[in-house]
Amino acid sequence: xxxxxxxxxxxxxxxxxxxxxxxxxxxxxxxxxxxxxxxxxxxxxxxxxxxxxxxxxxxxxxxxxxxxxxxxxxxxxxxxxxxxxxxxxxxxxxxxxxxxxxxxxxxxxxxxxxxxxxxxxxxxxxxxxxxxxxxxxxxxx
Amino acid sequence: xxxxxxxxxxxxxxxxxxxxxxxxxxxxxxxxxxxxxxxxxxxxxxxxxxxxxxxxxxxxxxxxxxxxxxxxxxxxxxxxxxxxxxxxxxxxxxxxxxxxxxxxxxxxxx
Numbered sequence: 001x002x003x004x005x006x007x008x009x010x011x012x013x014x015x016x017x018x019x020x021x022x023x024x025x026x027x028x029x030x031x032x033x034x035x036x037x038x039x040x041x042x043x044x045x046x047x048x049x050x051x052x053x054x055x056x057x058x059x060x061x062x063x064x065x066x067x068x069x070x071x072x073x074x075x076x077x078x079x080x081x082x083x084x085x086x087x088x089x090x091x092x093x094x095x096x097x098x099x100x101x102x103x104x105x106x107x108x109x110x111x112x113x114x115x116x117x118x119x120x121x122x123x124x125x126x127x128x129x130x131x132x133x134x135x136x137x138x139x140x141x
Numbered sequence: 142x143x144x145x146x147x148x149x150x151x152x153x154x155x156x157x158x159x160x161x162x163x164x165x166x167x168x169x170x171x172x173x174x175x176x177x178x179x180x181x182x183x184x185x186x187x188x189x190x191x192x193x194x195x196x197x198x199x200x201x202x203x204x205x206x207x208x209x210x211x212x213x214x215x216x217x218x219x220x221x222x223x224x225x226x227x228x229x230x231x232x233x234x235x236x237x238x239x240x241x242x243x244x245x246x247x248x249x250x251x
Binding site: 032 | 162164192193196199223224233236
């Protein structure tokens, strides 16, 4: 499993993206899926930058692996206080622009764009695993 | 990300290219706020050449839309495609804002 650890700061996003792109392309991801994977990665990392460590500092840790042939997964890890992003209600998408709170969309997008997502607390770490089908099967009618 | 202004009648079209993400969105917001400060009231964001937008980018779009609204102006999106269109849909933005499929429509010339 390939792994990269960098400070949980915005300038680290590019390094993480290049790392994940290389692994995803090697696994067989095409350009469209690559953008989806990048988007999910950004949402999870920005969450670390904005929320995980409060005003303190910490690292983000990202690992890439194929759980099965054609099934590419990312593990995104922080060492902050326990936080299960899947335990929060989705945002109200029916509000008009003026009534919309700014924010709360990131995890909703992750849930919508990844084929599988799970959270676990392990050895003082928050571990989010997201997986993508490299070649989605045709949807049955 | 690249930004390009084009005037269409009373409308200012801002063409957004590349990636609207957590890193580039502050520059996008500053660009649009400057246009508002210079008196623009009818703003069309042309997402034709945009390939990527994250929730940070959506927040930027929402902030700009609220500013346009507060100034009594009109805010419109145009030409979103691929993942960008899907993200606008998932996030409910397609229900909040008008999305033009072309700039060559009467609505865009208004």
